[in-house]
Each structure stands twice: as structure tokens, then as C-alpha cells.
Amino acid sequence: MSAPHSFSIFSLILLSLSSCASSIDVPAGYVAAPYYPAPHGGWTSDWTESYRKASLLVSNMTLAEKTNVTAGTGIFMGRCVGNTGSATRVEFPSLCLQDGPLGIRNSDHNTAFPAGITVGATFDKNLMYARGVALGEEFRGKGINIHLGPSVGPLGRRPRGGRNWEGFGSDPVLQAFGGARTIEGIQSVGVIATIKHLIANEQEMYRMYNLAQPGISSNLDDRTLHELYLWPFAEGVRSGVGAVMMAYNAVNGSACSQNSYLINNILKDELGFQGFVMSDWLAQISGVASSLSGLDMSMPGDIHTIPLLGSSYWMYEYSRSILNGSVPVDRLNDAVTRILATWFQLGQDQDYPKPNFDTNTLDAEGPLYPGSLFSPTGIVNEFVDVQGNHADVARDIARDAITLLKNTNGILPLSKTAKLKVFGTDAEKNPDGINSCTDMGCDKGTLGMGWGSGSARYPYLDSPIDALKARGANFTFFNTDSFPSNSNPAASDIALVFVNADSGENYITVENNPGDRTSANLNLWHNGDKLVQDVAAKYTNVIVIVHTVGPILLEAWHDLPAVKSVLFAHLPGQEAGESLMQILFGDVSPSGHLPYTIPTSEDNYPDSLDLIGFELGQPQDTFTEGLYVDYRHFHKANITPRYAFGHGLSYTTFSFTNATITPVTPLTSTPPARPAKGTPPSYPTAIPAAAEAYWPAEAKTYRIWRYLYSWLEKADADAAAADLAAGKKYPYPPGYTTTQKPGPPAGGAQGGNPALFDTAYTVSLRVTNTGNATGRAVAQLYVQFPPGLAVDTPAVQLRDFAKTGPLAPGASQTLQLRLTRKDLSVWDVAAQNWLVPSVAGDYGVWIGEAVDRLGVRCGSATGGCVEKAFSL
Known part of the structure; x- marks a missing residue:
């Protein structure tokens, strides 16, 4: 480890290779600076x-x-x-x-x-x-x-x-x-x-x-x-x-x-x-x-x-x-x-x-130590049931995450007597067994999670087909990803098409995708685009349900006249079925919102967001786009996505009114001095x-x-x-010292200088259900930095959000949101601190249901709020 006899020659060669190659091709200006010694812990009260x-x-x-x-x-x-x-x-x-x-x-x-x-x-x-x-x-x-x-x-x-x-x-x-x-x-x-x-x-x-x-x-x-x-x-x-x-x-x-x-x-x-x-x-x-x-x-x-x-x-x-x-x-x-x-x-x-x-x-x-060929054995599993009532929590999350993207002519919710034709293997459990693939390293049946170390075994999987059966729904299921010739379309039929897109960790390759979606790109798996197109060619009312790890391209079928509705059910875990039924049949109005932007093409993204392929030496991934990721990039490039970050429809409508903004902690350009270390x-x-x-x-x-x-x-x-x-010395790295530092000005407590988290403004608004169904609304708060700054900032940036409880038609709830000093600051590289770039400037505080549906603006300088649509 430290002296030559503590390494094998093999390890020494490897470490030499790693050390030499670690900085060969790193672009100028990006080389990591040394910082020693390791700070002692135990200095916060x-x-x-x-x-x-x-x-x-x-x-x-x-x-x-x-x-x-x-x-x-x-x-x-x-x-x-x-x-x-x-x-x-x-x-x-x-x-x-x-x-x-x-x-x-x-x-x-x-x-x-x-x-x-x-x-x-x-x-x-x-x-x-x-x-x-x-x-x-x-x-x-x-x-x-x-x-x-x-x-x-x-x-x-x-x-x-x-x-x-x-x-x-x-x-x-x-x-x-x-x-x-x-x-x-x-x-x-x-x-x-x-x-x-x-x-x-x-x-x-x-x-x-x-x-x-x-x-x-x-x-x-x-x-x-x-x-x-x-x-x-x-x-x-x-x-x-x-x-x-x-x-x-x-x-x-x-x-x-x-x-x-x-x-x-x-x-x-x-x-x-x-x-x-x-x-x-x-x-x-x-x-x-x-x-x-x-x-x-x-x-x-x-x-x-x-x-x-x-x-x-x-x-x-x-x-x-x-x-x-x-x-x-x-x-x-x-x-x-x-x-x-x-x-x-x-x-x-x-x-x-x-x-x-x-x-x-x-x-x-x-074996008590399976990695040893000569391990003692004993009891290793007591099969303790730890599930409790956690299925309820899982089901609530799976349901309230479902994001309704499109709902033409109010085709959803479905009536209890709707005649349904169901297509796609994603609607039913993996026929080989719900846990048949190690660490979920396959894409068979309902996609409840991606693959890799972030997965877990299912105790059971409530699939959409299970839930349709439990509801006594009138449905016929075609467990195939190719359009069947015997589906016998009728004018009264509503087609549910289940499709998915998977990904996972790099130690498993699934259908030529080594973790990252290298082969699939942002397309649906298992010819999902063609399945939707084929169903839409035969049925006049098509609802597409998507289980996906992230953004996918919808352009191949989204605008087809027959495609009336699109829902993203994301990755619901074990509770994929009943959670979806509660939305489809209108027990609960959808209240999920997109946690990412859905593009119209992969060309919507800058080249720096492409996957890095093989390179001799150390592969270099330089973040040249800087702050402009996801909706920040779409704003800067003036690209209209298919669906914006935060988008999500409901079976009802909401109004945001009576907004107020209240100053709490006066701002200064530099935050108050950090507390000294204990x-x-x-x-x-x-x-x-x-x-x-x-x-x-x-x-x-x-x-x-x-x-x-x-x-x-x-x-x-x-x-x-x-x-x-004998005085043998380890070759310490440049900048090495054993003298403890007082700490940088941006520090001072867990998370940084506690003054960064002082509330600068509170924002209050009334949310009213203006529609005909009970539902929950999400208020998203974005900050727009004052114009004319010397430092570049994205058009708007999410800083807080809040969700109402279930609101009956006509009911209201007042939501409270907040802005901290850090929310209104930028990181100053020279000062190595968070600075408010314009203390007296008018920060635009925008509130709405998505980043492209911001309808209330409050001003930090004016102290007032108006109903106004955001535009670039």
C-alpha cells in the first residue's frame, strides 16, 4: 500500500497506469486541485x-x-x-x-x-x-x-x-x-x-x-x-x-x-x-x-x-x-x-x-462466507417478513406518479362497462417468473423497475392484467408485441396498448444495451412504436400506457388520430396494476408530473449529452453545456419539446389566485460570515x-x-x-499538508453556511378546483434572475413545489412555498462563495403547473403578484 513490499507488481503496474492516464487528456482548466488534509469530523453541535x-x-x-x-x-x-x-x-x-x-x-x-x-x-x-x-x-x-x-x-x-x-x-x-x-x-x-x-x-x-x-x-x-x-x-x-x-x-x-x-x-x-x-x-x-x-x-x-x-x-x-x-x-x-x-x-x-x-x-x-471455498455453514436466512402495510405506501406513490400527457375528448376516465382490447406483453407478468432474471436483468412482462444493484425482488407483482381481472373489467388480452390478426376490432372498442423502455447498471447487458440505452436509444423497446401504429390503424380509440426509465420519443404515433390518450406510469414497482386502474377508471384523478422533458427528437439535445464511446486511454466527458440541462437547455436553444418538464394533466382543472410574496430575511450580496468550527x-x-x-x-x-x-x-x-x-518516506502528492484548515467561507454547518438556507421570501397562493372531478394540484415555483446581470443564468429554474390534498369541485387550499438565500444566489468561482448577484433587482417568481404553464408572476422588488403567462 505505502511501501513497495506492500504491493504486488501487478498492482503497482495498474496504479502506475491509472495515475499516468488519469490526467493525460483532461482539458485545460478542468484538472482537479489537491486539497489536504482530510478535515476532522465532530465540529458541528x-x-x-x-x-x-x-x-x-x-x-x-x-x-x-x-x-x-x-x-x-x-x-x-x-x-x-x-x-x-x-x-x-x-x-x-x-x-x-x-x-x-x-x-x-x-x-x-x-x-x-x-x-x-x-x-x-x-x-x-x-x-x-x-x-x-x-x-x-x-x-x-x-x-x-x-x-x-x-x-x-x-x-x-x-x-x-x-x-x-x-x-x-x-x-x-x-x-x-x-x-x-x-x-x-x-x-x-x-x-x-x-x-x-x-x-x-x-x-x-x-x-x-x-x-x-x-x-x-x-x-x-x-x-x-x-x-x-x-x-x-x-x-x-x-x-x-x-x-x-x-x-x-x-x-x-x-x-x-x-x-x-x-x-x-x-x-x-x-x-x-x-x-x-x-x-x-x-x-x-x-x-x-x-x-x-x-x-x-x-x-x-x-x-x-x-x-x-x-x-x-x-x-x-x-x-x-x-x-x-x-x-x-x-x-x-x-x-x-x-x-x-x-x-x-x-x-x-x-x-x-x-x-x-x-x-x-x-x-x-x-455457507457463512460464500466467497471462501472452505466456509463453515449455518442458518443464514430467517425469512423475517418486514412488509407491514408498506404496500399501501407503494400503491399510493405508483398511482400519484401516473402522468397523463394527453387526453383527447376526455376519453379517460373509462366507464366501468367499457369494452377493452389490451395489447402488449408489458401488461402482464414475466411468464418465466417475476424474479427469474437476476437483478431484473431482462425486459419481459410488466416493467416495474430497471436492472442492476438498484433493483429488488418482487414479493408479488400486481400486473395491469391482474388488476383488470380483479375489477371484473370487460377485456380481451393479446399477450404479444406484434399486432394480432384475430383481435376483431369493433367501433365500440377501446384499445389499451402497453409499451416500455428499460435500462440499468453496466454489469448486465439487456438486448444489446449495456446499462445505458445504446442500442434502443430513446425508442420504445420490442417494436413498441409499430405496435401502437398497428393498433391505431385498426381501432379509433387508443390509449397508450408507458412504463419507462426516462424520456422516450413519441413522434412515430403521438399525433395519430386514433391515439386519444397517453399515460406515463413510470416504474411502479410491485403495485403496477391497481394503482393504474384507479386512474384509468377515475377512482382518482391523475396528479403526476413529468420529472424530465420529453423531446421531439434526440437532436433536440446538445452533442455533449451523447453517450461517450470507446477512447484510447481515459475517456473524457466534458460538460460543455454547463448549466443547460433538460428544460434549461430547451429554453436556451428555443426548442419546443413534445412535453415540458413538470407537465401533467388532470381530470379536472385548477386556478392559481390570490398570490402574495412576503420578504422574510433581508438579502445582502454576501451571506453573513460562517460559524467557526467547533x-x-x-x-x-x-x-x-x-x-x-x-x-x-x-x-x-x-x-x-x-x-x-x-x-x-x-x-x-x-x-x-x-x-x-530508517526514515523511508512516502511520496506525498502536491499540496499535501497535515495542518487542519478553518474551512471555506461557504461552509459552517451541515449543508454549508446556515445563512444560505434562511428564508428570503415566502409565497402564498390559493389553489381552487375549477372543474368537475376531485383532484390534486401541484404548484411549481421557478425563479427568473433579474435582467442585465454580468453572470449568465438560465431563463427560469425550479426552486420549490407543493401539492394540495384532494380538492372537491369548487374547493380551495392555500399553499405556502419559500425561497432561500441560496435559491437567489449564484456560485462565484473567484470568491468561492454563494453571492446574490443583484440585491435590489426584481427576481421573477413564477408559479404554475409546469415549466411551460407558468401563469402567476410575483416580483421580489415590486412585492406584488399578477396573473401573467411566462414567455421567453
Whole structure:
């Protein structure tokens, strides 16, 4: 790790390759700046007691105990997808880390919730929180300490990106509320949430470092980083998230898992993050470098090149690097303290259950360490049912996310006696079995989620066909994606056509799509366009229901006279059926809104949003579009999309009236000075005796092959101490120092300077149901910066949203929205701070039902609100 004898030649060659290639082709101006040392945690008052408790344990731990809790014990070396080492002498257990964002991966008796993109489409902060609570209850019920979710990165910059569906949408504020409310829900029951992936991992291909090439480098400027991609992470940290997972890719030429600028400067100093930072699985590519750069936990512990060899960059190598002086003792102490403090912060020291499932098998008994060929066996699954009443939450989300895009002549809702013809395999469950494809790595039957580590097993799948049967609907189903010759169209028939578009994580390729939609592009899968066209040629009333991971092209059939209605049901999870029926038959009026823009062509997007193909050396992905992603880009390019961000129809209509804007906190160009850091725990900095890392004699008798341990052979530990005594020095990176910094001006608390979140204005408006059906409205608030600024800003930007309860015809509800100082600021690269560019300027505060349906404008300077349509 730190000295030549701690590496294999193989690893040295690889690291040399990665180091040399990491900055070769990074464009000028984008190279990541170094930032050292890693800031100590424990300086915010809301974590003081947890750090105090943690420091008492850390002060009593040996070197091997400390290094043991900073890394996983190896892939497939325990019940969970990640299992840390323990320190049983001080009563600190092995921690269980488990995927994923929409439910417990590879488990049983769990709920398969709607995906993040579906939650975003609800625009409902209460449902975001409720889903978080339900997730937390299930993870705790299975004995999982650390939930590997939510995901707010990728942002969805790249429409064909494979994992966009795990997050909440293509706007940073929508992502921020989705992530923060989910974190608050998960952690309310004592489970540690993990916000991921920091940062700018916007495509799946070439994301990982390997023998052939380094991972793709996402190159973005500092303002774009702060105003788009970092925004949801800042809100997650502000919500007290316990863990942050770094991305696989590089940013500005430096791998995220050892990017000192991102971890030390941005995350731990500017955002004041008090929890611990972990690598994604096998994303750690170095030992000392990653430690110095602020990584606190290596997952799953193995080296990234060829796991399952018992090799690690940390564990025993971390012990060696402390003994030979390569890593300062206080860096290890801080990493361990952060992990233990988070455990205390979430109350996991009090009656927290142990894991009662096994991610590797559904059998009751099996190997305790499946990665070892010589593992002891025992009970690994207790089949604990953690579902509770969570199906209700899942169904509510799936229903309230359904987005009605088109409804010609009010064809929806359907009458109970409607004669239906149903087409498309997406309407019914996978005939091979709902969990027949590992990690949902196929597109067969109803699409409830994408594929990869963000998936979960279904306890059951309520398909649309199941729900039609349960309703006693009058329907005939043709379970094919080709138009059948025997459907016998009649004038009174209404045709329901089910189509989908899938994507997922890069380790699985589905129908020639390696995670990203490389083969499918933004088209429907399984010849869905032709199916709709063929049905529309024979039937006069066609309703298209789409299950999709993100934007798709509708142009091939959208305007056909027979296509009367289009609904996006997104990714509904296990509750795909009844949730849809409640909308189709009018039990509930649709209230979902698009969490992204739907284009008329892929040419609507700038070239920089295309997927990056193979490149010699490190692939370079330079974000030349800057702030102009999704609707921001469409405004700047003056392109009218097929459907705008936020679009969503209802069976009723709403008016927005009586709007008022009220100043709360006076603005200044620069925010008030940040609070000074509190005092974190301190420890002796003397390097411990080599004996603290010796293998205990009794431990060698039960050593598990390939399992990762933190102990060293006596000769190795003594040799490391001898290297220190001989004055051998590790080649520290440029800018390296051990002197702690006071912190940047934009910092001061979790999430940044607390003054950034002061409410600058409150906005109130009355929403009235002016139609004939009960329904819920979403008010979306966008900010338009004053004209004539020296700094470029998008036309409008989402800053808040609120959703009414069910409103009967004629009923009203008053909604409250807010604007913070940060909402009205821009990131000043020179000042490295958030600045209000025009304190006296008139900010346009626009409110409406979508970004292209803004009908109320309030002025920050005028103090008044008028009903007025927004135009570019």
C-alpha cells in the first residue's frame, strides 16, 4: 500500500497506469486541485454527543481494531452485500451494508417500492418521506445497518444514461427534495442512509477503472458542479445523512474515490459532512492516496482488479501504512471516529437487530462466507417478513406518479362497462417468473423497475392484467408485441396498448444495451412504436400506457388520430396494476408530473449529452453545456419539446389566485460570515507499537480463506516499523499538508453556511378546483434572475413545489412555498462563495403547473403578484 513490499507488481503496474492516464487528456482548466488534509469530523453541535461516545471507544482500540472497521471483509464474505470488520472487544459489531434505493436487494418478504423516478413524478414531499420511513423500517427489520440509498447522482443529464431512474428527476431541486425527504424518513427509524453517487457519474459505460483503461473522467467547471450536480448532495448532508458513497468515475481527471478536492474540500469542509465516506463496490484504486484524500470506508474491501484473492488496499495494508508512517495516525482515527459516531448518531448501539437474511441465497442454510471455498455453514436466512402495510405506501406513490400527457375528448376516465382490447406483453407478468432474471436483468412482462444493484425482488407483482381481472373489467388480452390478426376490432372498442423502455447498471447487458440505452436509444423497446401504429390503424380509440426509465420519443404515433390518450406510469414497482386502474377508471384523478422533458427528437439535445464511446486511454466527458440541462437547455436553444418538464394533466382543472410574496430575511450580496468550527475529538498522534497489528495466535486457528483481516504477520509488522525508523518516506502528492484548515467561507454547518438556507421570501397562493372531478394540484415555483446581470443564468429554474390534498369541485387550499438565500444566489468561482448577484433587482417568481404553464408572476422588488403567462 505505502511501501513497495506492500504491493504486488501487478498492482503497482495498474496504479502506475491509472495515475499516468488519469490526467493525460483532461482539458485545460478542468484538472482537479489537491486539497489536504482530510478535515476532522465532530465540529458541528448536532453531532457532539455522538462524537464524544465514539472517541471513548476509539481511544481504547488497537491499531488492528481500527483498521478492521474501515473496510469490508471481502466480496461474498458475509450475509450482506457489504460487511465491515468489527471490534468486538469494545462491543462494536460488524456493520451490514445493503442495496438498494427502492427496496432490499436479494432478500425475501420485502416490498418492491416504486423507483426514485416514479417518486419524483409525484411532486409530493409527504410521499417522499413516507417511502423513506417504510424503507427504513424494512431495512431495520432485516438487521441492515446501512441502506445504500437514496441515489441523486446521476442527475439525468444524459437522457440515455442507464441509472437515471434510480434518482428523482432531471432537476437538482426535485432531486434534492426527493433525496432529503427520503434520508429523513430512513434515518427516522435508526437506519443509516447513504446518499450516492458523488459525483457526475452520468453514464454507465466506461465508468470503472480496470486493467485496460481508467474510468471515464467527468470534466465540469466549479459553478456547474455547485449549481447543478452538488445541489441535492448539499441538501442530503443538511438533512444529516450518515454516509456518502463516491462514484466510480473520475472528476476532472481524479478518481472520485481518491479525489481530495471532492471529498476533503467540497464534502467534508464546505458541506460540513459529519458522517463517513465509502467507496462504491471495487471503486477504490489505491491505499494511501485514498486515505489521505478522505475516504473512510472501503467496500467491499477487495482490490478492484481481481477480487476474491484475499488482497486489499486497506485492512492489513492500512495497518502497515500506519506503522511505517505513510498515513498519519489522526487520519485513521478520524475515519474510525466518523464510522462509530454515525453508528451512535442513529442510535444503533441500543437494541439494534442483527442481520437475519442472506443476500447470496434464499436457502435457510448455507455457507457463512460464500466467497471462501472452505466456509463453515449455518442458518443464514430467517425469512423475517418486514412488509407491514408498506404496500399501501407503494400503491399510493405508483398511482400519484401516473402522468397523463394527453387526453383527447376526455376519453379517460373509462366507464366501468367499457369494452377493452389490451395489447402488449408489458401488461402482464414475466411468464418465466417475476424474479427469474437476476437483478431484473431482462425486459419481459410488466416493467416495474430497471436492472442492476438498484433493483429488488418482487414479493408479488400486481400486473395491469391482474388488476383488470380483479375489477371484473370487460377485456380481451393479446399477450404479444406484434399486432394480432384475430383481435376483431369493433367501433365500440377501446384499445389499451402497453409499451416500455428499460435500462440499468453496466454489469448486465439487456438486448444489446449495456446499462445505458445504446442500442434502443430513446425508442420504445420490442417494436413498441409499430405496435401502437398497428393498433391505431385498426381501432379509433387508443390509449397508450408507458412504463419507462426516462424520456422516450413519441413522434412515430403521438399525433395519430386514433391515439386519444397517453399515460406515463413510470416504474411502479410491485403495485403496477391497481394503482393504474384507479386512474384509468377515475377512482382518482391523475396528479403526476413529468420529472424530465420529453423531446421531439434526440437532436433536440446538445452533442455533449451523447453517450461517450470507446477512447484510447481515459475517456473524457466534458460538460460543455454547463448549466443547460433538460428544460434549461430547451429554453436556451428555443426548442419546443413534445412535453415540458413538470407537465401533467388532470381530470379536472385548477386556478392559481390570490398570490402574495412576503420578504422574510433581508438579502445582502454576501451571506453573513460562517460559524467557526467547533472542537472535534483529539487523540495522541504517536504511531502505535507494531505488536498492535500482530496476528493473535488464537485467530490463526479459525482463519477463513480469502477473508480480509487487518492483522499482519509479525515479520511484516516489524518490517513496517523498521521502515519508519530508517526514515523511508512516502511520496506525498502536491499540496499535501497535515495542518487542519478553518474551512471555506461557504461552509459552517451541515449543508454549508446556515445563512444560505434562511428564508428570503415566502409565497402564498390559493389553489381552487375549477372543474368537475376531485383532484390534486401541484404548484411549481421557478425563479427568473433579474435582467442585465454580468453572470449568465438560465431563463427560469425550479426552486420549490407543493401539492394540495384532494380538492372537491369548487374547493380551495392555500399553499405556502419559500425561497432561500441560496435559491437567489449564484456560485462565484473567484470568491468561492454563494453571492446574490443583484440585491435590489426584481427576481421573477413564477408559479404554475409546469415549466411551460407558468401563469402567476410575483416580483421580489415590486412585492406584488399578477396573473401573467411566462414567455421567453
